[in-house]
Structures are given as C-alpha cells and as structure tokens.
Amino acid sequence: MTGLRLRVGVFAGIVLVAVAGVVFYLRQVATNEADAATQTPAVPVRDDTASVVAGPHLVFRSTATGAGYGRVAVAPLSAPAGPRAFTPASCDRVHAVRGTAVCLVALRGLATTYQVKILGPQWTAVSERPVPGLPSRARVSPHGTLTATTTFVYGDSYASPGQFSTRTMIGPTGGAEPIDIERFKLVVDGRTVTAADKNVWGVTFVDDDRFYATAASGKTTWLVEGSLSGQRLTALRQDVECPSLSPDRTRVAFKKRGDLPAGRWRLTVLDLTTGQETPLAETRSVDDQAEWLDDSIVVYGLPRDTNGSASSDVWAVPADGTGTPRVLVPDAWSPAIVRGA
Amino acid sequence: MYISVRDSLTGERETPANRVRRRVAGTVVLLGIVSLLTDVSSEMVSAVLPLYLTAEIGIGLLAYGFVDGVYQGVSAFVRILGGYSGDRSRRPKWIAVVGYGVSAASRIAMLAANGMAAITAVVTADRLGKGLRTAPRDALIADTSEPSMLGRSFGVHRALDTLGAAIGPLAAFALLAALPRGYDAIFVVSFAVALVGLAVLVLFVPDRRVGGGTARLGIREVVRTATGPRLRRTLVAAGLLGVLTIGDGFLYLSLQRRDDFTALLFPLLYVGTNVAYLTLAVPMGRLADRVGRARVLVGGHVALLLAYLFAASPFGGLVWTAATLLLLGVFYAASDGVLAALVSRLVPVPARGTGIAAAQTVVVLARFASSLAFGGLWVAVGRHPALLGFAVALAVAIPAAAWLLLGAEGGK
Numbered sequence: 118m119t120g121l122r123l124r125v126g127v128f129a130g131i132v133l134v135a136v137a138g139v140v141f142y143l144r145q146v147a148t149n150e151a152d153a154a155t156q157t158p159a160v161p162v163r164d165d166t167a168s169v170v171a172g173p174h175l176v177f178r179s180t181a182t183g184a185g186y187g188r189v190a191v192a193p194l195s196a197p198a199g200p201r202a203f204t205p206a207s208c209d210r211v212h213a214v215r216g217t218a219v220c221l222v223a224l225r226g227l228a229t230t231y232q233v234k235i236l237g238p239q240w241t242a243v244s245e246r247p248v249p250g251l252p253s254r255a256r257v258s259p260h261g262t263l264t265a266t267t268t269f270v271y272g273d274s275y276a277s278p279g280q281f282s283t284r285t286m287i288g289p290t291g292g293a294e295p296i297d298i299e300r301f302k303l304v305v306d307g308r309t310v311t312a313a314d315k316n317v318w319g320v321t322f323v324d325d326d327r328f329y330a331t332a333a334s335g336k337t338t339w340l341v342e343g344s345l346s347g348q349r350l351t352a353l354r355q356d357v358e359c360p361s362l363s364p365d366r367t368r369v370a371f372k373k374r375g376d377l378p379a380g381r382w383r384l385t386v387l388d389l390t391t392g393q394e395t396p397l398a399e400t401r402s403v404d405d406q407a408e409w410l411d412d413s414i415v416v417y418g419l420p421r422d423t424n425g426s427a428s429s430d431v432w433a434v435p436a437d438g439t440g441t442p443r444v445l446v447p448d449a450w451s452p453a454i455v456r457g458a
Numbered sequence: 459m460y461i462s463v464r465d466s467l468t469g470e471r472e473t474p475a476n477r478v479r480r481r482v483a484g485t486v487v488l489l490g491i492v493s494l495l496t497d498v499s500s501e502m503v504s505a506v507l508p509l510y511l512t513a514e515i516g517i518g519l520l521a522y523g524f525v526d527g528v529y530q531g532v533s534a535f536v537r538i539l540g541g542y543s544g545d546r547s548r549r550p551k552w553i554a555v556v557g558y559g560v561s562a563a564s565r566i567a568m569l570a571a572n573g574m575a576a577i578t579a580v581v582t583a584d585r586l587g588k589g590l591r592t593a594p595r596d597a598l599i600a601d602t603s604e605p606s607m608l609g610r611s612f613g614v615h616r617a618l619d620t621l622g623a624a625i626g627p628l629a630a631f632a633l634l635a636a637l638p639r640g641y642d643a644i645f646v647v648s649f650a651v652a653l654v655g656l657a658v659l660v661l662f663v664p665d666r667r668v669g670g671g672t673a674r675l676g677i678r679e680v681v682r683t684a685t686g687p688r689l690r691r692t693l694v695a696a697g698l699l700g701v702l703t704i705g706d707g708f709l710y711l712s713l714q715r716r717d718d719f720t721a722l723l724f725p726l727l728y729v730g731t732n733v734a735y736l737t738l739a740v741p742m743g744r745l746a747d748r749v750g751r752a753r754v755l756v757g758g759h760v761a762l763l764l765a766y767l768f769a770a771s772p773f774g775g776l777v778w779t780a781a782t783l784l785l786l787g788v789f790y791a792a793s794d795g796v797l798a799a800l801v802s803r804l805v806p807v808p809a810r811g812t813g814i815a816a817a818q819t820v821v822v823l824a825r826f827a828s829s830l831a832f833g834g835l836w837v838a839v840g841r842h843p844a845l846l847g848f849a850v851a852l853a854v855a856i857p858a859a860a861w862l863l864l865g866a867e868g869g870k
C-alpha cells in the first residue's frame with residue numbers, strides 16, 4: 118500500500134466525513150423532533166377528553182407523528198377514525214375500562230427500566246410498580262378491580278431462541294402485591310405440568326376470579342382457564358395464544374399458529390360452547406392480543422409496513438370469518454374499548 | 459514440529475524481565491481498535507433492538523427469536539469458510555475486510571428495514587459478517603505476535619473488543635435519552651462508527667502474506683491438520699467443555715428466578731460480566747503465557763464450575779449475584795482469547811486460520827448442543843437439579859479435558 122502519510126490523510130478524510138455526516142444528521146433529527154414537539158400531530162385533534170370519555174369510546178396509544186406521539190388518546194366509538202382527544206398519559210401498552218387504565222411503559226435510560234402504572238379517572242398514576250422486562254400485554258378486569266400485565270423478561274435474549282420467558286402478574290388495582298400466575302398449578306389433560314420452561318401470558322378476564330390466558334411449555338401453547346382463588350390453570354385446547362373474551366363471554370379471539378411458519382399467526386375465533394374455530398378474514402400475521410369492538414367485530418393493532426415509519430394502525434374485522442379487514446383507527450396501537458355510559 | 463523462524467528468535471529471549479517489558483504488536487492493537495469500533499456499532503443496535511421491535515415497530519419478540527435462531531447454524535458454517543479462505547488466499551486481512559464490511563453495510567440497511575423479515579435479514583447479515591471475519595482476524599493476531607506473547611496479544615484484543623461492547627449500549631441509550639424517537643439516529647451513528655473501524659482495518663492493518671511456501675492450502679491438507687493428534691486432542695477437549703458450558707443467558711435466568719432484585723437489574727448483569735471480562739482479559743492472557751495456555755483454559759472452566767454452584771446456591775442478593783458475574787468474567791477471560799492462542803501454536807502456520815476456526819466452531823456447536831441439553835434438563839427436572847447436574851458433569855470433564863489439553867500443549 119501507499120505511504121503512511123497518504124493513508125493517514127485518507128483516514129482523516131473518512132473520519133471527517135463520518136463525523137460531519139453524523140453531526141448533520143443528528144442536527145436534522147433534533148430539529149425535526151423539536152418541531153414535532155411544538156407541531157400539532159398529523160391527525161385531527163379535539164381537546165374535549167372529558168366529553169369523549171363520558172360516552173362509549175376507544176382508548177389507544179397514538180402513534181401519529183407530532184406532539185402526541187406515544188400518548189394515550191381517546192376517540193368516540195361513533196367516530197373512531199375522527200378527531201382524537203389526548204390524555205396526559207404516555208404508554209407503550211394500554212388497556213382501560215371506565216375510570217381505570219393499566220399502562221406499561223419503558224423508562225429509557227442507561228439501563229432501561231419498565232413500569233406498570235395504574236391510571237385513575239384523570240389519567241394520572243394512582244400507583245406505579247417496576248416490572249422486569251419489555252411491555253407485552255396489559256388487561257383490566259371488566260369492573261376495574263384487577264389488572265394483568267405480561268412482560269418479556271429482559272435478558273431472555275431475543276437472539277437466543279427457546280430462552281424467552283414471560284412474567285405475567287395479576288393484582289388488585291388498589292396497589293396491593295400482584296401474584297405471578299406462573300406459580301399457579303398448570304393442569305393439562307388431568308396431569309400437572311411442572312416443567313420449568315412453563316410460561317403464561319396474555320390474560321383476558323371473565324370476572325374478578327376467572328380468566329383465560331396462554332400457557333406454554335416446550336413448543337406447545339394452550340388456552341388455559343385460570344382461577345385466582347384456586348391458584349390453578351387448566352388447559353382447554355392447544356395452539357391458542359393471547360385470547361380475548363367477547364363481551365357476551367361466548368367466544369375468544371386469539372392468535373393461532375396452525376401450520377404457519379414460526380413467528381406468524383392467524384387471527385381465529387373460538388366458540389367456547391361448541392369448540393368450533395373460525396379463521397378470520399385477516400390473512401396478515403397478527404401479533405397482538407385482539408380486543409372486541411362489540412360481539413361481532415374484532416379489533417387489533419398492526420405495524421404499518423412502510424419505510425421510515427414506526428407507525429401502526431388499529432384494524433377491525435368481522436368475528437364470523439366473513440368480510441374484509443378495514444382500518445378502524447389510523448396511527449394507533451394497543452386498542453381498548455370502553456362501552457356503556 | 460511446526461517451528462517458524464520467529465519461534466527460535468524469541469526462544470532465546472525467554473526471560474521474565476524481557477517478557478514484562480515487551481509490548482504487543484501494533485497490528486494487534488489496531489485489530490483491537492477495529493473490533494472495538496465494530497462492537498460499539500453492533501452493540502448500539504442490539505441494545506435497543508428489543509425496545510425498537512416491541513415499542514416502536516410493534517412486533518413480538520418471540521416471533522423474532524424463532525426466526526433468528528434458524529440462522530445460528532449458518533454462522534458456524536461461515537466461520538470455517540472464513541478461516542479456510544483466509545488461509546487459502548494467504549491474505550486473511552481481506553477476508554476480514556469482507557466480514558467487517560458486510561456488518562457495516564447491514565447498519566445502513568437497518569434504516570430502510572421495517573418489516574420483521576427485513577430486520578431479521580439485516581441482523582443475519584451482521585452475524586454472517588461476524589462469522590466470516592473472526593478466524594482470519596485471529597490468524598492475523600497470531601501471525602503478528604511473538605509466540606511467547608500470544609495469550610497477552612489475544613487478551614489485549616479481547617479487552618478492546620469487550621470495551622467496545624460496553625460502550626455501545628451506553629452510547630445508544632445516551633442518544634435515545636437526547637432524542638427519544640431517535641432509533642434511526644442510532645442506526646446512522648452505528649454505521650458511521652463501523653465505517654471508521656473498517657477504515658482503520660483497510661488503511662492501517664498491514665496486508666501480510668501469511669504462511670510459507672507457494673502451494674495453496676488444499677482441503678485435504680486442512681483435514682489432515684484438523685485431525686492431527688495435537689489439534690484433535692484440543693478439539694475434543696474444547697467440545698467436551700463446550701457441551702457442559704451453560705449459556706450465560708440461562709445463568710442469568712437462574713439468578714433472576716432466585717430473586718426479584720436481580721430481575722429488575724437484568725440489563726446490568728451483562729454489563730457486570732463484561733466489566734469483569736474486560737478487566738481480566740489481559741492479566742489472564744499474560745498468565746497463560748507464563749504458566750501455559752492449557753492450564754489457564756482449564757482454570758477458567760473451574761471458575762465456570764464455581765459460577766454454576768453459586769447460581770444454584772439458595773442464597774440470593776447482591777453479593778452472590780456479583781460473585782457469579784465475576785466468575786463468569788474470569789471464565790470468559792480465561793477461555794476465548796486463550797483458546798485462540800493455544801490453537802495458534804498447535805497448527806502449522808499455513809492452516810492457522812482454519813485451525814482457529816475449527817476450534818471456535820467446535821465451541822459454538824458444542825455450546826448450542828449444551829443450550830438444548832440444559833434447556834431440556836431444566837424442563838425435565840427443574841433449574842436447581844439441572845445446574846447441579848451440569849456442575850457434576852463439568853467437575854468430571856475438567857480433569858479429562860486437562861489431560862487432553864496439557865498433552866496437546868506439551869507434546870512438542
């Protein structure tokens with residue numbers, strides 16, 4: 118190779134270009150973020166949060182760029198895609214019933230930590246608790262008395278297959294100690310599963326004691342019915358992940374793997390009385406815990422697959438396998454439906 | 459046997475006083491800086507990736523983990539390919555350049571990658587680059603180091619490498635603290651850092667033609683080297699120990715199951731191990747040069763055995779967790795670079811890259827098998843008995859491996 122002086126020169130040039138490029142780029146990003154912070158979001162906004170919340174409404178994480186990015190927003194059920202009203206809360210994952218919301222949030226820092234917050238009627242935290250790991254699922258029981266949260270335990274490296282683990286806690290919203298339901302007895306076909314790789318996630322409440330959830334061990338996942346008082350999980354059927362109970366409590370919508378490749382799922386609805394499964398018209402892979410808009414429509418979040426955006430939309434599809442999916446709320450994630458007055 | 463010219467030169471100067479004074483070759487430090495910058499770059503991305511995937515892109519980690527696992531085997535294959543290509547071309551530097559280049563290029567692709575498949579492809583490219591570059595780079599380190607200082611040279615390189623791995627997450631989260639949505643900014647900075655690292659490699663690391671003779675290294679010769687008695691003994695020992703090496707992820711999981719304190723500080727467990735590794739890499743390398751690489755390698759596994767026992771012990775809390783991390787750090791400092799140093803001296807110079815790659819591949823595959831076995835055992839009998847079971851097996855394997863390794867190293 119050529120002389121040292123030339124090489125040092127070329128190297129200095131490369132470092133200069135790299136540093137200048139980074140500085141220029143970061144400035145651009147910083148300016149954009151500063152602009153975005155003062156800019157109104159790229160979606161129509163209303164400021165009457167209280168009046169939206171007074172009626173039937175949707176609660177979701179707004180992913181529209183601009184001031185409200187990551188904030189919890191609400192929109193009336195009558196016009197979900199219309200103007201949204203922002204709440205003061207910021208959550209990565211949110212679920213709500215009237216007057217109570219559970220919020221999972223990452224506190225980014227040198228060592229990122231995670232918190233579960235219970236939000237009161239004013240969308241301010243009435244209790245906070247650290248959780249180990251990345252926010253995954255959150256649910257509040259129908260009367261707002263219990264909350265369930267699932268986190269991916271950090272360090273169960275994404276790069277190490279088979280080493281993941283979840284932590285699912287159920288606790289009273291009042292702030293008392295939550296219980297790790299992985300410690301419950303798991304019964305499959307009459308036998309107790311003691312495997313250490315047992316994981317439980319994606320709780321959906323029936324009432325203040327009973328719930329459905331996903332349990333897994335090895336490569337099998339089950340729909341389990343759980344009882345808090347009985348400290349017990351009973352497997353009902355295989356290949357069900359992230360169940361969500363319909364308002365009339367007759368069906369659950371869930372992610373089904375079937376013969377799809379790993380990491381892909383088909384939204385499916387199970388009739389709890391007949392045991393019949395109906396694959397929904399949504400053929401894209403849905404990696405979310407669905408929510409019911411009413412007894413006939415299932416809603417779920419889907420990341421938007423366009424370059425440069427970290428956005429997502431909330432979609433809706435009929436629960437009987439007919440029709441076609443449609444966007445219910447653009448620029449939204451983690452939907453929860455609050456019915457009644 | 460395979461004694462090169464420089465062997466006899468240094469043989470005359472083997473006095474402790476000289477050894478202390480001498481420094482590692484400039485090329486080793488340069489390669490260390492290349493690794494440092496590349497690791498800053500890749501750890502920046504991997505530190506924020508879980509957060510990016512779940513909170514920003516919205517896909518599940520589980521989905522990602524499964525797909526990612528498929529590519530692990532490919533990386534092991536590429537490692538051998540990298541080692542062999544380096545030897546065959548006798549220009550390991552350029553094979554390493556390709557490896558580092560692929561990884562650097564994958565950073566910029568991250569900007570455009572949003573779907574899960576795209577992200578998986580980008581991470582896979584990074585991993586393939588890593589597989590490709592490792593063995594030829596280690597061959598270069600061995601080539602430019604005096605044989606009596608191999609352990610120290612690898613120690614210096616691994617220390618710099620690990621320093622990069624420690625800086626990466628700090629840099630990423632500092633950026634994220636300043637720009638809360640700055641994931642793209644992280645990818646851009648990461649690319650710039652990788653580019654500078656690549657420039658150091660291309661511009662300053664001498665393009666040595668390694669190996670003697672004119673004949674190109676044939677497959678047959680490689681096989682002969684790999685199955686030769688000395689390397690064979692070492693590979694068997696490395697495989698035996700590797701099969702009983704529980705992945706640190708499992709050990710962290712064990713610590714975490716024990717107490718909630720550890721669970722909340724989880725991200726710091728990796729930092730703790732890295733700090734220990736970083737501090738101990740050079741001292742362990744020097745120790746290896748003084749008392750023998752095989753001895754230090756065996757000693758490292760004794761530390762690993764103690765780490766198992768500590769993790770299995772019923773006591774929780776800061777002290778036991780810290781002690782376990784320290785032992786893990788000792789293990790890494792006494793094994794990774796030391797094995798490369800050991801193997802460098804056991805194979806003929808023209809097949810050095812292939813020999814190092816063979817040893818590293820054996821270790822990777824053995825540890826993969828170990829993960830499956832330990833995972834299965836954990837499922838079948840529970841965490842505590844599984845840990846103790848592996849501890850007992852390791853306690854039996856260590857003397858056997860010591861016999862194999864000391865025999866290989868001593869049998870000149």
